Amino acid sequence: MGFEIEEKPKPKPKYRKGLWSPEEDNKLRNYILKYGHNCWSSVPIKAGLQRNGKSCRLRWINYLRPGLKRGVLSKHEEDTIITLHHMLGNKWSQIAQQLPGRTDNEIKNYWHSYLKKKVVETNQIKYATSSSESIDSLVSTLKNSSQDPNYAVLENIDKSTPKTHSNHSISHNYNTTNDVCLNSLPKLLFAEWLSLDHVNGGSSINSNDTLVLGNGYDQNSSFQDDVMQIQEGQFCDNYHDSLIQNPANEVYYSQLQMSNQVDENDLVHSMNNDAIYV
DNA sequence: AAGTGAGCCAACCGCCCTTGT
DNA sequence: CACAAGGGCGGTTGGCTCACT
Structure with a gap:
């Protein structure tokens, strides 16, 4: 005998998607500035938005929170990104931590649209002029940059890695070291x-x-x-x-x-x- | 002026990790 | 311990703009 009540799946609320309107921005900004964002999933409900919590979080982090820098990245910021990407790979959030006022999304976009090409071109030029010094010199630089015993990890790097892929080899093979390096960097809120x-x-x-x-x-x-x-x-x-x-x-x-x-x-x-x- | 392709970038998607129950 | 929910992150997409033909 089955009185099995057919459980209807909860209707998923229809969330608004796409670009944010100024009104939505105002609602979200005013709400967060007033009440904070302890629970992102409840923010859109309480703020009167037809968005999901993730969308609100992203909008706040990337555009609404105070102190964001906009506009062209400086040469120094570019260099920082290139250096950190060398060390960390695609750890955009970690790279962004070292660039106050810049978001991971911004850095990621900048990398894909501009820096990546620039680095590739630079490497092609370098590769044409020098041969196998790059990895060794980088390893040496990293070793000398800290007395931290953890840097001994570098000794374990397989130097037989094909040097033609120097950049990528470094980002992938140095993961352990990357963590060490990263941990040694100050976190800045x-x-x-x-x-x-x-x-x-x-x-x-x-x-x-x-x-x-x-x-x-x-x-x-x-x-x-x-x-x-x-x-x-x-x-x-x-x-x-x-x-x-x-x-x-x-x-x-x-x-x-x-x-x-x-x-x-x-x-x-x-x-x-x-x-x-x- | 209209069409087209490339580049940029805001936002979404899906995975993974953490935390709470 | 298992499961669910939430949050964070990186990859990817899609729409807009602009330069070029």
Whole structure:
């Protein structure tokens, strides 16, 4: 006898996809700045968005969070990416950690659209002029760069690896070492680099860079003209005094003061609130 | 002016890891 | 221990823009 109730699968909520509208951006930004994002899956519901949590997270991380740098990457940033990619491979998030204000997605896109070709061309030239020194010299450089005993791992690298694929061989074979190298690099949170920037007198990777506050209006946004670009020194000066860190290591701003150049309405509506989560 | 191809980049997809139950 | 849910990450896609023909 079966009264088996046919369990209807829960109807999947229809999520909106595609480009974000300025209204959606505002909703998400205002919500997160006000309440934070403890649980991404609940953010769109509470913020009144027809998006899934992942989409919201991505939008926040890549475009809406404060402190993102936009625009052309500096030569120094390029070099950093190339070097780190050499060491880490396609670990975009780890590379992005060393480039304050840049996102993994941005770096990844930049790599695929521009840097990759550049590196290949450079290597072709190098390969034409030199032969087998590259790996050995890199290994040597890495060894000398640290007294960490873990670097002994380098001794185990199979030097018989075909040198014609030097770049890729390095990224793949050096994984263990990469981890060591990575661990030796300081992790820097957004709020930390912001603070460091200030301490360093506003000098960052590229002193000519402008910081774009996190209004997140991208190229598709009708708000693009309102993008707030201010010199980083001003940005940091105005923000630093307001940095507060709570016992849970969550850094937030209090009593945010803005530069005259910035339209306060555009920045964040909820700046009227006492605290803004980062 | 219209068509076309290439490049760029925002966003999605799917896998993996972590955490909670 | 097993399972589910959530989050993070890298790969990939698709739409837009622009230069060229």
